[in-house]
Amino acid sequence: MKDTETHQHYCPVCGSYVIWSHASGVPGTRTRVMCGNNLAASQTDWEPESFLFCSWKGFAERKKGGKIEIYNADGTRLRRKYKK
Numbered sequence: 001m002k003d004t005e006t007h008q009h010y011c012p013v014c015g016s017y018v019i020w021s022h023a024s025g026v027p028g029t030r031t032r033v034m035c036g037n038n039l040a041a042s043q044t045d046w047e048p049e050s051f052l053f054c055s056w057k058g059f060a061e062r063k064k065g066g067k068i069e070i071y072n073a074d075g076t077r078l079r080r081k082y083k084k
């Protein structure tokens with residue numbers, strides 16, 4: 001079982017989409033989530049001097065029944081919709 005961005009979640013810091021991929025179907029397993037504005041998400045090559053990005057990170061946890069929930073790194077649940 002593999003889910004990739006099948007749910008819409010948004011970064012609580014900048015409002016960008018978040019990137020995650022969860023390959024395990026086992027309830028309780030977690031995987032890293034990062035903001036779409038995090039350069040590490042899409043680029044392997046970057047200039048530290050011209051760095052403009054968002055460093056928000058969290059994790060995705062598989063629930064019983066196969067659902068995925070996204071959490072902030074401190075364990076609070078991520079809102080599904082971004083609101084200022």
Ligand SMILES: [Zn+2]
Nearest residue numbers: 011014035054
């Ligand atoms: Zn962000």
